[in-house]
Amino acid sequence: MRNSSRTTTLESRFPLLAVENNCIISKEGDITLCFLVLLPELFTVGADVYEAIHSSWNKAVKTLPDFSIVHKQDWYLKESYSPDLEKEEHSFLSRSYQQHFNERPFLNHYCYLFLTKTTRERMRMQSNFSSLCKGNLIPKEIKDKEGMRHFVEAVSQFQRIINDSGYVKMHQLNEDAILGGEHDSGILAQYFSLDRRNNVPLQDMALGAEELRIGNKRMVLHTLSDTDDLPVTVSESKRYDRLSTDRSDCMLSFSAPVGLMLSCDHIYNQYLFIDNSTENLKKFEKSARNMHSLARYSRANQINKEWIERYLNEAHSHGSPSIRAHFNVFAWSEDREELKQLKNDVGSSLALMECKPRHNTIDAATLFWAGIPGNAGDFPAEESYYTFIEPALCFFTEETNYQNSLSPFGIKLADRLTGKPIHVDISDLPMKKGIITNRNKFILGPSGSGKSFFTNHMVRQYYEQGTHVLLVDTGNSYQGLCELIRGKTKGEDGVYFTYTEDNPIAFNPFYTDDGIFDIEKKESIKTLILTLWKRDDEAPKRSEEVALSNAVSGYIERIKSSNEYPCFNGFYDYVKGDYKKIIEQKEVREKDFDLANFLNVLEPYYRGGEYDYLLNSEKQMDLLTKRFIVFEIDAIKDHKVLFPVVTIIIMETFINKMRRLKGIRKMILIEEAWKAIAKEGMAEYLKYLFKTVRKFFGEAVVVTQEVDDIIHSPIVRESIINNSDCKILLDQRKYANKFDEIQNMLGLTEREKSQILSINQDNDPSRLYKEVWIGLGGTHSAVYATEVSTQEYLAYTTEESEKMEVMNLAHEMGGDVEGAIKKISLKRIKGLESKDN
Structure with a gap:
């Protein structure tokens, strides 16, 4: 039933x-x-x-x-x-x-x-x-x-x-x-x-x-x-x-x-x-004949017959099932x-x-x-x-929402449509898949596009995943983050170098935590002293290089065999004293190595000289072990004496990390400072870095905001862009009329161009965020949202009034930047809640 x-x-x-x-x-x-x-x-x-x-x-x-x-x-x-x-x-x-x-x-x-x-x-x-x-x-x-x-x-x-x-x-x-x-x-x-x-x-x-x-x-x-x-x-x-x-x-x-x-x-x-x-088409053939025979009784039958004929013609002429x-x-x-x-x-x-x-x-x-x-x-x-x-x-949907990378390493961004956090690996997984051949990154974004926020967000997450990060900045963009790290590590990390009259920038190239002076360390010291001694257009003679190498090696042997505190003053005293005797015993001719000239040129960096503070820092700090270092060089980027020395130290610091820290991820990020570095004859360092760093589990990142810099600089074009498989662009609407040149320079496809020009076009007004485009190897690309919490905003902000509010409160709280951020963010969140109510 x-x-x-x-x-x-x-x-x-x-x-x-x-x-x-x-x-x-x-x-x-x-x-x-x-x-x-x-x-x-x-x-x-x-x-x-x-x-x-x-x-x-x-x-x-x-x-x-x-x-x-x-x-x-x-x-x-x-x-x-x-x-x-x-x-x-x-x-x-x-x-x-x-x-x-x-x-x-x-x-x-x-x-x-x-x-x-x-x-x-x-x-x-x-x-x-x-x-x-x-x-x-x-x-x-x-x-x-x-x-x-x-x-x-x-x-x-x-x-x-x-x-x-x-x-x-x-x-x-x-x-x-x-x-x-x-x-x-x-x-x-x-x-x-x-x-x-x-x-x-x-x-x-x-x-x-x-x-x-x-x-x-x-x-x-x-x-x-x-x-x-x-x-x-x-x-x-x-x-x-x-x-x-x-x-x-x-x-x-x-x-x-x-x-x-x-x-x-x-x-x-x-x-x-x-x-x-075949059966379907036969049925339509029969239906068309019926419609034709009934066409004189109804115009609709004639029209239906024509439509059936068109369907049959399409099926037979194109072989469409x-x-x-x-x-x-x-x-x-x-x-x-x-x-x-x-x-x-x-x-x-x-x-x-x-x-x-x-x-x-x-x-x-x-x-x-x-x-x-x-x-x-x-x-x-x-x-x-x-x-x-x-x-x-055509009625099949052909897209899905943003997916998390399967790699354990990566950064957190957000889905541009819904704002859901997305885990994105722009370094390791693309390398394993062969999408990119190096981890280097080129970042372009005009002022106000959210460039500093993205870079802060990226380097903070890299640091938290064990990366050694070295930043070269010209606008205090990373001061808040660095101070936060220093407070969290109780001064063990988060090193911030900047130049002021009261507290000038100072280093000690002869200090190491472990007392090991390997070939890389010796070469670093020799390069530094050679830069102080010779002009850019003055090449050293072979005999002078040998003499300098012997002087550095001799001073290092003295450091190892005695309790003497290593510094540039000690090296200068050694050259003026013991090494002078060695030179005389060997009967080295003045034309092969002019010792008096050598001491005279280096005297400004010796005790009592104009720059005696520069290479005689008493802080026992070995940058090899520091995982977050910021060099803020805005005040000295035009200084003819200090800037070349600081640049050498920056580059040698990273190269030392690159070669000695085996199996440890390291990153150097150079903000607008790359323009000054390139001008001072340091272009070779940039070329060397971008070509070599991938072999040492490292990545070099350059950030710029001027389109003309990319278009007209051969260093950027030949060294940086060609060796950066990851390109990151922010809002380019200011450069809309110049974008064809940027597209040609960066080798962007029409699809990538469309993605970049869509940045920030349809942002959700209920969320506070800026969009960023990330392209990998010319084949994989997407636009993401950089959305952060109030606490992160206060750590990353480059707005001077907000930064001063955080720093002043931290000073009142005994240097507790984290505590200051918590207090201000809580105040702001409560203010927003009361405003909504």
């Missing part, structure tokens, strides 16, 4: 029989293979890539046999960011960052593909024959086992074609992913609960014309199931005006409006029904009022695709039932329309 009750159990109507060999088998004998699909990230690909992806889908679908169903199911779920605040390695700023984003809402995306082999009868089944309407489901035997084997082989080819495209990846789901394991719920349980959380209990379901409900979640359904509802033309991609300019186009897939751009809980189902094309397609959007909410808004939102999104929104209530239940993974064979045929593969594929 037929079950006539309005209530039944899921078990009695469940259309699936088993999962075997990672395949879903339905009670009607259909077999389905399930895949997780990884799509390109939003805003990262151009029209050419969308066209390539579309072509790959087209080739793959054509490999499937007749009576196959392609069911692509995209889930878009509103989730909240949940940081791990219990990690012990979180620093004060890192914890502040995580708390700032705690419970930040975002739309997450999951994409599945179900490939089903069914029968001719099932492909033509109407909604009243759905398994949902049957009283009893008797499992059927799979008769065409050979056909099933061919189908599995075809699916393997399908997967290979998609994966070979390089843009989309398909991974087959195993039984645990389908049915659920000990700790994870499978895709079936997720579908019946509309929830991807683990161990969510199944709830009662109401599937009817009046209401579509699972638990407290009520659904609305919009369908594209009739050619009258479709746009006149379709394409692989479409211009996204909000991030486009008159010089560039930001592209999204044609169906993006019902994908990530629709910010609500929803599922977008895309179906392609691979029918027997005739298929059926259907697309629908399920959106849901627990709030009835919100559900009304969702109905309008989904309709508006479909209208953006130039489709006619159709709110479907008649077949909503059967369409939901057909959407069960592995149950596409239950799809009601009357809800589909005839088309070809290529136009149907």
